[in-house]
Amino acid sequence: MNYFKQTVLLLFVFSATTTFAQNSGYDKLGMQAMMKGDYKGAVNQLEKADTKNPNNANVLKMLGYSYFQCGDFENSIDTYSRLITVKPSDYSAYYYRGKARQNVANDPKESLNNMRESFYQAAIKDFTKAIEINGEEDAQLLQNRALAYKDYAIYKSYKIKTKAEKAACVALFNNSVADFQKVLLVQPQRKDILSLIDYVKAQVASLK
DSSP, rough: OOOHHHHHHHHHHHHHHHHHOOOOOHHHHHHHHHHOOOOOHHHHHHHHHHHHSSSHHHHHHHHHHHHHHOOOOOHHHHHHHHHHHHHHHOOOHHHHHHHHHHHHHHHHHTTTOTTHHHHHHHHHHHHHHHHHHOOOOOTHHHHHHHHHHHHHHHHHHHOOHHHHHHHHHHHHHOOOOOOOOHHHHOOOOOOHHHHHHHHHHHHHHHHO
């Protein structure tokens, strides 16, 4: 289990303890399923908890995360949007909504969808908001925004027809490099990040 995922699960346990002390129903069963890695089972229980107690931040956080782990990105986006309405200071809600939106944009089934660009843009906005809340020392958030900039730039690079479009594409690639470089300030030994920077620079060089 990677560090960020483990941290999220621990936060779920911590934030939900008080709620579960008062309510030992579907939300507790959902939490137990999550801790076992049974996210489909968690969704089943947490949907019931959500119906019984709408707009409960703990339930929405667990449900959005379980949808995400099941690959149900559209429901994850909707659930995290509801959580943000209830608890707008929760940076992890923006982070996972951004990741879900990026996954939708990167899905090959979305290749002809005219909404694809808006998903990239929305993902970048979500990562930016998460960074504003949690600070630029969070390498995980910076890395994901850098990847979103990169993916969006690659998508746009296939549609370049004018100098303005090329300039916009290069700007996105440069934003990606800038974020990757910020990651290196926090974690200077990241060879994978150095490789990604080289890759992005090569993409810029290949633009005609």
